[in-house]
Amino acid sequence: MSNMSKAARTGRPRNGAAMDDGTEAGGAGAANGAAIGQAEANGVARSGARPRQESAPISRRRLLGTAGAAGAAGLMAGGAAGAGVAAAVDGEPVALATVGSAHIPFEGAHQAGIVQPAQARGHLVAFDLVAGADRKDAAALLRRWSDAVRTMTAADRPSAPAAYDDQVAYDAGPSSLTVTFGFGRSFFGRTGLGSALPEALAPLPDFAGDRLDAARSNGDLWVQIGADDALVAFHALRVLQKAAGGTAAVRWQMNGFNRTPGAAPHPMTGRNLMGQIDGTNNPKPSDPDFARRVFVPAGGSPGWMAGGSYAVVRRIRMLLDDWDHLAVARQEKVIGRRKSDGAPLSGGTEFTPVDLAKFNADGSPAIAGDAHVRVAAPASNGGAAMLRRAFSYHDGIDQDGTPDAGLLFVAWQADPLKGFVPVQRKLDGGDGLSRFLRHESSGLFAVPGGVGRGEYVGQRLLEG
Ligand SMILES: C=CC1=C(C)c2cc3[nH]c(cc4nc(cc5[nH]c(cc1n2)c(C)c5CCC(=O)O)C(CCC(=O)O)=C4C)c(C)c3C=C
Numbered sequence: 484m485s486n487m488s489k490a491a492r493t494g495r496p497r498n499g500a501a502m503d504d505g506t507e508a509g510g511a512g513a514a515n516g517a518a519i520g521q522a523e524a525n526g527v528a529r530s531g532a533r534p535r536q537e538s539a540p541i542s543r544r545r546l547l548g549t550a551g552a553a554g555a556a557g558l559m560a561g562g563a564a565g566a567g568v569a570a571a572v573d574g575e576p577v578a579l580a581t582v583g584s585a586h587i588p589f590e591g592a593h594q595a596g597i598v599q600p601a602q603a604r605g606h607l608v609a610f611d612l613v614a615g616a617d618r619k620d621a622a623a624l625l626r627r628w629s630d631a632v633r634t635m636t637a638a639d640r641p642s643a644p645a646a647y648d649d650q651v652a653y654d655a656g657p658s659s660l661t662v663t664f665g666f667g668r669s670f671f672g673r674t675g676l677g678s679a680l681p682e683a684l685a686p687l688p689d690f691a692g693d694r695l696d697a698a699r700s701n702g703d704l705w706v707q708i709g710a711d712d713a714l715v716a717f718h719a720l721r722v723l724q725k726a727a728g729g730t731a732a733v734r735w736q737m738n739g740f741n742r743t744p745g746a747a748p749h750p751m752t753g754r755n756l757m758g759q760i761d762g763t764n765n766p767k768p769s770d771p772d773f774a775r776r777v778f779v780p781a782g783g784s785p786g787w788m789a790g791g792s793y794a795v796v797r798r799i800r801m802l803l804d805d806w807d808h809l810a811v812a813r814q815e816k817v818i819g820r821r822k823s824d825g826a827p828l829s830g831g832t833e834f835t836p837v838d839l840a841k842f843n844a845d846g847s848p849a850i851a852g853d854a855h856v857r858v859a860a861p862a863s864n865g866g867a868a869m870l871r872r873a874f875s876y877h878d879g880i881d882q883d884g885t886p887d888a889g890l891l892f893v894a895w896q897a898d899p900l901k902g903f904v905p906v907q908r909k910l911d912g913g914d915g916l917s918r919f920l921r922h923e924s925s926g927l928f929a930v931p932g933g934v935g936r937g938e939y940v941g942q943r944l945l946e947g
Pocket residue numbers: 755757759760761762763764765797799800801818820837855856859860861868869889890892903906907910920
């Protein structure tokens with residue numbers, strides 16, 4: 484097991500004192516409307532679509548280094564970027580840009596990375612405890628991981644790079660980094676915690692369309708990393724993997740992405756790799772039943788899961804060549820929404836409620852019987868609902884030329900039997916979209932509630 488000090492494990496440098504000048508984001512925003520609402524409700528500081536900035540200076544040396552790499556002449560050209568560089572050349576620090584300075588607190592009632600908008604870059608990683616690792620080792624690991632994440636996500640970071648630090652994220656701010664930890668069913672047997680195993684971690688049923696790879700499914704521990712900068716996300720992954728040494732080893736890892744903040748002209752719901760606007764009809768924190776649907780209540784069972792949630796993770800491959808052969812009108816019928824703007828085929832605009840009872844003039848249902856939104860809707864599943872927070876993935880092109888690409892689907896709910904399971908049961912046979920999908924791996928994880936100052940994730944389980 485690693486004996487790294489906290490600073491040595493987690494240190495990320497900053498150069499000089501914080502400059503809290505209240506610099507605000509300008510024109511950034513790829514998060515969808517629902518997600519923005521979620522972020523605001525969750526206390527994430529925002530300016531427009533993206534978080535308001537904690538500003539930190541960039542030194543003259545670093546900025547000149549950047550200018551040298553990118554071409555100082557180009558950077559010095561007029562406009563806002565030119566002004567920033569000129570200030571740095573004069574020795575004045577400049578604020579971190581919008582994306583870098585966005586900061587999501589690690590501590591809170593719920594773990595971060597559930598209700599906030601999914602970031603531009605994601606890593607989903609499962610670890611298995613190594614042979615001989617016990618409950619005490621697991622507790623020490625969760626303590627190390629929590630300390631590391633507390634530091635990496637902080638607006639104020641250590642003043643000097645730690646000896647071990649790869650410095651991959653040396654110049655960047657927190658960039659909306661979140662790290663979310665969960666426990667798989669197998670964790671409880673391995674640590675002698677069988678009596679604390681939640682009923683909700685019962686194995687997911689087999690679905691007819693599943694083509695699951697066991698090596699890329701489940702795992703003792705699950706870590707979800709999200710950040711709006713790829714280097715920040717990689718750095719977090721690397722730090723956590725190193726901190727796991729001697730206690731847990733990576734079982735599988737998946738890398739995903741979403742639209743980069745600022746890539747769209749205004750805040751809007753993101754698109755998946757089929758080109759559809761995806762995430763419109765997610766539960767919103769302002770919904771009266773949001774917390775009940777997504778989080779285990781205080782007094783729920785088991786007690787250590789209060790404020791927690793259950794994550795269903797599915798690597799869903801998209802059969803993109805088949806999909807792309809469909810005319811857009813057919814694609815829209817499969818989903819039940821327009822491709823261009825996400826409006827339901829029953830009429831209105833993106834956020835108009837879907838009218839499942841509406842008929843066209845020719846007597847056909849406006850939303851087809853096997854349309855994805857009809858089959859997945861709470862109204863078709865006894866009210867079952869989940870919060871979807873996905874990343875796209877692309878792992879290259881197969882020998883036959885087909886892309887290995889799709890969705891790292893992550894569904895959050897207070898109880899999988901009232902969320903993912905009934906909906907997937909229905910989709911499995913009756914969804915027109917399922918012809919274009921292949922579920923290739925699966926995991927179910929108990930994600931405990933958030934932590935207070937000095938606590939570590941899972942403490943109530945591991946010390947209860
Ligand atoms: C078991 C749950 C679901 C799986 C698996 C799933 C996979 C999946 N979905 C899309 C694309 C879209 N899904 C949309 C809506 C939607 N999907 C689910 C559930 C699962 N999807 C629900 C509950 C809903 C909301 C239904 C409603 O109440 O209206 C949409 C429409 C836009 C939106 O509301 O988000 C799209 C598009 C893909 C590509 C996919 C697997 C790769």
